[in-house]
Amino acid sequence: MASTLNNIATLNTELSAVKSESLFRSSIKRLFRNYFAVLGMVIIGVFILTAIFADSIAPYPYDRQTLRDSDSAPSWMPSVFPMMIPRGEVGGYVKINDNYLLGADALGRDIFSRIVHGTRISLMVAFIGPTVAIIIGLSLGLVSGFMGGWIDNLIMRATDIMYAFPTLLLIILLMSFFRPSTGQLDPDSLAYALNRLDASMGGMFFIFVGIGITSWMQLARLTRGQVLSVRELEYIQAAESLGASRWTIMTRHVLPNILGPIIVAETLTIPRYISYEAFLSFIGLGVNPPTPSWGAMISEGAPAIRTYPHHAIFPALALFLIMFAFNFLGDGLRDALDPRMRGKE
Amino acid sequence: MGVYIVRRALWMLFVLFVISVMTFLLMRLVPGGPFNTERGIPEAVKANLIARYNLDASLPEQYVDYMAGLVVPRFTDATYKRSLIEDYAINISLPILGEGVALRWMNFGPSLTNRSQSVTSMITDKLPVSIQLGAAALLVGVIIGVPLGIVSALNQNKFWDYFSMSIAVTGVSVPSIISGPLLQYIFGVRLGLLPVAGWGELNHLILPAFALGFIESALVARLTRASLLQVLGEDYIRTARAKGLSERVVIGFHALRNSLIPVITILGPLAAALLTGTFVVETIFGIPGLGRSFVNSIGNRDYTLIMGTVLLYALFLVIANLLVDITYALLDPRIRYT
Numbered sequence: 001m002a003s004t005l006n007n008i009a010t011l012n013t014e015l016s017a018v019k020s021e022s023l024f025r026s027s028i029k030r031l032f033r034n035y036f037a038v039l040g041m042v043i044i045g046v047f048i049l050t051a052i053f054a055d056s057i058a059p060y061p062y063d064r065q066t067l068r069d070s071d072s073a074p075s076w077m078p079s080v081f082p083m084m085i086p087r088g089e090v091g092g093y094v095k096i097n098d099n100y101l102l103g104a105d106a107l108g109r110d111i112f113s114r115i116v117h118g119t120r121i122s123l124m125v126a127f128i129g130p131t132v133a134i135i136i137g138l139s140l141g142l143v144s145g146f147m148g149g150w151i152d153n154l155i156m157r158a159t160d161i162m163y164a165f166p167t168l169l170l171i172i173l174l175m176s177f178f179r180p181s182t183g184q185l186d187p188d189s190l191a192y193a194l195n196r197l198d199a200s201m202g203g204m205f206f207i208f209v210g211i212g213i214t215s216w217m218q219l220a221r222l223t224r225g226q227v228l229s230v231r232e233l234e235y236i237q238a239a240e241s242l243g244a245s246r247w248t249i250m251t252r253h254v255l256p257n258i259l260g261p262i263i264v265a266e267t268l269t270i271p272r273y274i275s276y277e278a279f280l281s282f283i284g285l286g287v288n289p290p291t292p293s294w295g296a297m298i299s300e301g302a303p304a305i306r307t308y309p310h311h312a313i314f315p316a317l318a319l320f321l322i323m324f325a326f327n328f329l330g331d332g333l334r335d336a337l338d339p340r341m342r343g344k345e
Numbered sequence: 346m347g348v349y350i351v352r353r354a355l356w357m358l359f360v361l362f363v364i365s366v367m368t369f370l371l372m373r374l375v376p377g378g379p380f381n382t383e384r385g386i387p388e389a390v391k392a393n394l395i396a397r398y399n400l401d402a403s404l405p406e407q408y409v410d411y412m413a414g415l416v417v418p419r420f421t422d423a424t425y426k427r428s429l430i431e432d433y434a435i436n437i438s439l440p441i442l443g444e445g446v447a448l449r450w451m452n453f454g455p456s457l458t459n460r461s462q463s464v465t466s467m468i469t470d471k472l473p474v475s476i477q478l479g480a481a482a483l484l485v486g487v488i489i490g491v492p493l494g495i496v497s498a499l500n501q502n503k504f505w506d507y508f509s510m511s512i513a514v515t516g517v518s519v520p521s522i523i524s525g526p527l528l529q530y531i532f533g534v535r536l537g538l539l540p541v542a543g544w545g546e547l548n549h550l551i552l553p554a555f556a557l558g559f560i561e562s563a564l565v566a567r568l569t570r571a572s573l574l575q576v577l578g579e580d581y582i583r584t585a586r587a588k589g590l591s592e593r594v595v596i597g598f599h600a601l602r603n604s605l606i607p608v609i610t611i612l613g614p615l616a617a618a619l620l621t622g623t624f625v626v627e628t629i630f631g632i633p634g635l636g637r638s639f640v641n642s643i644g645n646r647d648y649t650l651i652m653g654t655v656l657l658y659a660l661f662l663v664i665a666n667l668l669v670d671i672t673y674a675l676l677d678p679r680i681r682y683t
Contacts, residue, residue: 036511083534164360164666165367166621166658169639173368173655176643177375275520282522282625283640298522302629305529306541312526323518331514 030336037332043325051119058113059101063290070108071308072097081309093307103310105300111310114292115318121281121293122274122322124204125211129273130266132212133219138262140216141223145231146250156224159217171210171276175285178206203288211276215269222265226258264337268330271323278319294319346674353670357663361656368655369408372648379457379646398457411652414452422446429455432463453653458645464653467638472657474544475634478557478626479619481550485558486565486615491608493562494569498604499596501574509566516563521622524556525629542631553630557623561615565608573604609672613665621658 031037050057072095078084085092097104101112144155178198198205230236231254239253278295280286287293294315301311378400380391395401399410423445425431433449440446453464490513497509519527532552533541543549576582577600585595624636635654642650 036514081530081535160356161360161363164659164663165364166617166655166662168621168624169655169658172640172643173371173651177371271518275522278520278522279625283628284644295522298526299628302526302529305526306534309526309530309534313530316523316526320518320523323520323523324515327514327518 027336031332034332034335036328037336040325040328040332043321044329047119047123047322047325050116051123054116054120058110058116060110060113062109062114062117062292064109066104066108068108069095069097069100069104070106071095071104071311072100072108073103073308073310074098074100077103077310083306084309102314103308105297105311106304106308109290111297111314114297115294115315118292118294118297118315118318119322121204121277121287121291122319125207125273125277126270126322126326128208129211129215129276130270132208133215133269134262134266136212137216137219138223141220142227142250142255144220145224145227146246146254152224155220159220162214162217165214167214168279170214171280172283172285174210174213175206175280178210199288203286203291207277207280207286210280211273215273218269219262219265222262223258226261227254230254230257260337264330264334267326267333270326270330274319274323274326350667350671353667357667360663361659364659365412365652365656366408368652369404369411372646372651373404375646377646379648381646398455411454411649414454415653415656416451418448418450420446421449425449429460429463432465434465434469454649456647456650458642458647458650464649467650468635468653468657471633471635471638474632475620475623475627475636477550478553478623478632478634479616481554482558482561482619483612483616485554486561486619487612489558489562490565491569491605493566494608495573495601497566497570498573498577506570510570513563513566516559516566519559521556521560521626521629524559525553525626528552528556529629542629544630544632549630549632553626553632556629557619557626561619564611564615568611569604569608572607573600576600576604579603606673610669613669614662617658617662617665620661 073084073086075086075096075098078086078094078096084094086094086096100110102115103111105111105114140155140159144152178194194205236249236253239249244253277286277293278298281293281295282299284296284299286295289296297315298312298319301308301313301315304311305313380386380394386394399407402410419433420439420442422443425445425447431452432455434451434453436447436449438445438447451465453468456462456464456467459467493509493513497506497513500506529541529552532539539548539552540546541552577596582595582600585599586592590599621636623632623634624640626632627634627637628640638650639654641647642654
């Protein structure tokens with residue numbers, strides 16, 4: 001107890017010492033002083049540009065097949081992967097073809113172009129996945145924390161149950177539920193309309209829904225905890241005594257004050273969403289072919305890892321790079337926004 | 346404590362009940378069925394199959410039938426014969442009560458697509474494989490993660506801290522879908538040290554265990570660091586130092602013990618996550634485990650196999666969480682449940 005008081009006292013002196021700087025400004029400064037976080041931001045920036053200009057960067061359409069060139073590799077590749085012996089040498093089997101930067105896959109599609117287009121899928125999941133989770137988790141957490149009583153109890157018990165559901169199994173079940181084979185649905189039904197929407201998005205829509213349904217629990221708990229801790233503070237009481245409605249208090253006073261930790265928590269989970277999409281595409285429940293997803297490319301390439309390692313390894317590296325970037329950014333954000341770190345270093 | 350455990354166990358049963366209902370409804374609402382094959386089965390045959398597996402009964406009836414077979418233990422006498430329809434996972438023979446009398450429990454029912462095997466026998470064949478893989482991966486996670494976290498915390502904000510934590514953040518970025526092919530290529534193809542794929546010998550286990558456990562080791566390392574740092578700032582550590590105890594005793598005995606509590610608490614969910622996360626690794630490394638057959642069973646609409654696997658994994662998950670809470674209470678003298 002004494003130490004807590006001491007800590008608070010030192011924290012207060014520290015805070016008054018740095019009061020001249022706003023919390024936001026100092027956080028940004030701290031973030032930019034973290035080289036790994038900056039590196040992460042740069043990598044994400046490059047990926048975003050790649051996704052926007054994918055059509056001009058990719059030398060070929062992602063779905064163009066040139067069967068004659070299937071499995072071919074550029075001439076530098078055998079020196080990187082020595083087991084890939086080019087044709088013409090003893091035991092050689094690899095077609096050398098310098099038209100493709102990273103070679104071609106089993107159907108003769110340019111691997112580089114497919115990786116470039118795959119950036120779109122991963123980034124879309126990286127941004128929309130957390131949005132869906134925030135919409136569901138934040139609203140449930142707000143209601144739960146604010147209403148209390150049996151509503152709170154009900155929502156939190158539902159959260160407990162969802163927690164006990166093995167996430168990957170639930171996603172797989174949901175995806176197979178969402179994706180019945182076409183032609184079995186009544187054209188007037190909602191399910192049919194949703195399926196059309198999903199098909200027009202290359203299979204992305206149901207991925208977002210599936211990921212959202214299975215990932216809101218942590219956020220709901222976090223939001224509820226934050227609401228409970230903020231609700232008793234003086235400024236909320238002040239707003240209440242001024243006659244502000246519940247809705248105003250919730251949206252104008254509580255929400256802005258609890259957003260920080262929630263954004264940090266969601267940034268830290270972005271890599272998980274990216275890997276969920278890769279995983280779903282890997283087992284064939286993700287995007288519809290021929291839409292290129294890195295997960296699907298890895299799953300197609302993995303069985304040929306002995307003979308044509310470039311099929312799986314380059315998409316795997318791209319996936320690693322984007323997850324790495326988001327992880328470092330999330331880590332940096334967390335450190336930067338932690339008020340206890342202020343004024344140090 | 347006893348009351349707490351009983352209350353948690355009852356809640357656990359309720360959770361499992363809800364999960365079973367949700368799974369049952371979800372899979373029955375999916376269009377298509379186990380007998381919709383590409384070539385098509387003659388109508389008469391299909392009707393017979395549906396009647397044989399009781400799929401023409403109403404949904405609640407089917408649910409109750411299935412759950413009764415799974416949950417209610419039965420006493421059988423010598424006339425009992427193991428069949429596809431009746432195959433129990435747990436058989437305890439009770440010769441005291443008479444010739445051939447046995448207590449049998451947990452009948453997962455017949456597999457709807459693999460018509461020569463019951464789900465019980467599929468699970469008893471394949472679950473041990475997945476468990477071995479998950480346990481090995483957990484071991485990898487702890488053996489790499491805990492030391493990394495300790496080194497990092499004891500050198501806070503120095504080179505070794507930044508070094509270990511960079512490794513950890515890199516590790517979090519490598520799910521098995523990435524590490525699998527990379528490890529296969531480096532150690533299997535390029536260096537030729539370990540088999541690329543397969544199952545049966547000890548060296549088949551190494552690559553998949555690392556592919557699966559690497560990301561967990563990073564999580565363990567971060568958690569160990571955070572919790573050890575927190576513990577090192579506590580009053581009782583200052584007291585221990587003030588008493589003149591050597592740094593080795595302070596850290597090894599007082600600090601580590603308490604700092605490992607959060608680590609142990611995530612081991613349960615981690616073990617469950619590893620077990621359910623074996624799909625990818627099993628596919629990449631050609632391992633005949635339960636994860637792979639679950640993914641296949643979804644495509645085949647093998648209702649009984651889907652249901653059995655989901656319930657089994659959910660059971661692991663809730664038990665893991667319960668055990669964690671109990672260990673928490675046992676390890677930390679400040680925690681008391683009533």
